[in-house]
Amino acid sequence: MTQFNEIYDRACERKGGEANIHTLLNEPHSCNALSLRTDDEWLEEFTRKIFQSGFYWSVVNAKWDGFREVFWNFSIDKLLYMSPEMYEQRAQDERIIRNYKKVQSIAINCHMIYELQQEHGSFSTLVANWPSSDIINLWLLLRKRGNRLGGNTGPFALRALGKDTFLLTKDVESYLRANHIIDGGLQSLKSLKAAQQHFNELQQSSGLSMTALSQLIAFSVGDNIIQSS
Incomplete structure (x- = not known):
């Protein structure tokens, strides 16, 4: 048995x-859909995952319409011209979760995406064409050139928007160490x-996709068990 x-x-x-089991598995988007x-x-999903890190996801999601209002629907063309003083001011807006350091990440990641646009035509094209067989180097690119996108934050954002990637969750980590x-x-x-x-x-x-494999590994370990009827 393999x-x-x-x-x-x-x-x-x-x-x-x-x-x-097949009803529980997600499938990634095609390269065309990603592009x-x-x-x-x-930028929006990176920001969402940054704010969700170490915080209740439900609270972040409940505030998300406010984030969109405050940051112009995460329009890169508009945010590129927002001054540091404007970011500092908007970090105090009651419509969002007021965390200045995380708000600063919006500016940094906006510029990262803009720079990669110049190199690859669009950030979506870069992500869509990146081979999943080398996905860790996309993670490392986000960690190096972005802000607060290390650990699982960047990979979770990629997965959320349909990029095929495995995740190093606690269950997957346990499996990798046990083996x-x-x-x-x-x-x-x-x-x-x-x-x-x-x-x-x-x-x-x-x-199978990296996404499905990662989920199957997580399903095969840990405490969350579903009894068949």
Whole structure:
């Protein structure tokens, strides 16, 4: 039995059977669909995930209409001309969650996306054409050139808008450590490369997306079990 089959069988056992497991899996968007997203959407989702980090997601989501009003629907063309003083002022607006350091990330990530637009035509084109077999280097690009997009923040935003990527959640990390695929810091380059190689091997043997594989691994471990009827 291959390692993928073991993961799949374990996930089915824990999540109510094979018929149910497929209703729980998400599929990424096509390259064409990703390329049609506006670059403003990426800035918005990066900002949402930054504010959700370490905070109640429901509170952030409840405030999100206010964020859109305060930051012009995350229009990159408009935000590029917003002064530091305007960002500081808007960080105090009661319509949003008032966290100045996180608000500052909007300006930095806006400029990052603008710079990458100049290099690649659009940020969406860059993301759409980036191979999932090398997804960790897209993570590293966001971490290096963006602000507060390290750890799982950048990858979660990519996944939310349909990019095919695995996620290093606690369950996935537990699996990788239990199988001696990683043994050092989770975000070290060595661990990221080892995780990428392992997911590439699983994809070659299964034909599934990185998104589905990541979910199956998470379903195969942890405490969340669904009993089949």
